[in-house]
Amino acid sequence: MTVFWAGRAWLDGRVADDVRVRCDEAGRVAAVEAGVGSEDGDRRLPGVVYPGGVNAHSHAFHRLLRGRTHDGGGSFWTWRELMYREAARLTPESYQRIATAVYAEMVAAGWTSVAEFHYVHHQPDGTRYAEPHAMELALARAARAAGIRLTLLDTCYLSSGFGAPLTERQARFGDGSAEAWLERLAALRTRVAQEYPPGEVSVGAALHSVRAVPVQALDVAAAGIAAFGAAMPLHVHLSEQPAENEACLAETGFTPTELLAEHGLLGPRLSAVHATHLTRTDIELLGAASATIVMCPSTEADLGDGIGPAHALRAAGATIALGSDQHVLLDPLVEARMLEQGERLASGRRGRFSPAELVAAMTIGGAASTGLEVGEIRVGAFCDLIAIDPDSLRTAGSEDAQLVMSATSADVLEVVVGGVTRVANGVHAVLGPLSGVARTLASVAR
């Protein structure tokens, strides 16, 4: 039993003083008390303690492109070509090495859980590895080395666009049919459950997009996912670009959201990623379904996607979560801040999301998206904590409850996952100084 004590900590949507958190052997919070002194043997955490961030959308290998795609102009679609080039050279070994470093960067930044939207399943020509889950297990091992909770979203990717065959570069993403994908997903789920404790690595489902899953396959996918039970998360990239909407309307007569609704795929298990270009009807459908919307503000800005209607979606009944997607930056605080900043730029108004609502998007929004008991300092939840420095050059003078508007990942002093300190004072408990992690990232990007 480890007991943590913090002078100030985020409880129930506000900052409380003198907080003791008892963590049990399973890494869950066993008791929380506010207004109590520390006792001998307590682990005193520095700064202001918040729940760890829950990153609801990641493609680990996209980190390879950071700071390397900005000199040629272009669009989302030209950026995608560069990304495919990186996907083509991944091996299980390099994937594990890259993901370990990226997940370590995430943990150091204050993301303590990640939902990995994974589609690089097979060998570059599309044939299976001798170990059919080689790429998936590479991610699981990476997450354990880095000390982050992983929800591995195994992705159905069958088409280069509304039934068109996969291109040569997409061959390794595909399983050939929705049935074959479901079969591999079921086997992966069993394998992961055998090898990892629940909550450390878990498996969910994803449909890459309405572009990548032919209309006829949507019903098969929907039935297969339903058979896994209500707790199985389902994620989908939705309406990130106007071109997807136009093609979907031309092919099916529906917007992407309407198409998902037609096939019974809207509901509380669904996380729609981006949801940038929506109609009023789309917003109402997603809200009425109590879906989660994973906004990825840093990626949406970087790729020129646009500013999604997060405020309207929340007002309609959707839950807002955050993801770092292509990792142009890894910083839960800045990601949360950019959600509000996008709203201000689009609306001409301030305070569209309060600081408490931004913290919720950064934490419990991701918990809704992954189904994990994380994102809050409460009895029964995993003891995942980040300590933020309120006295740095960036944060000095800020109110503790508004640190989400001033702090950055550089102000994250200590990160605890499952009651174990993973990063403190610039050192990762397993991987050593973060400067070494940075050297790994530099070497794999070249």
Ligand code: ZN
């Ligand atoms: Zn994505």
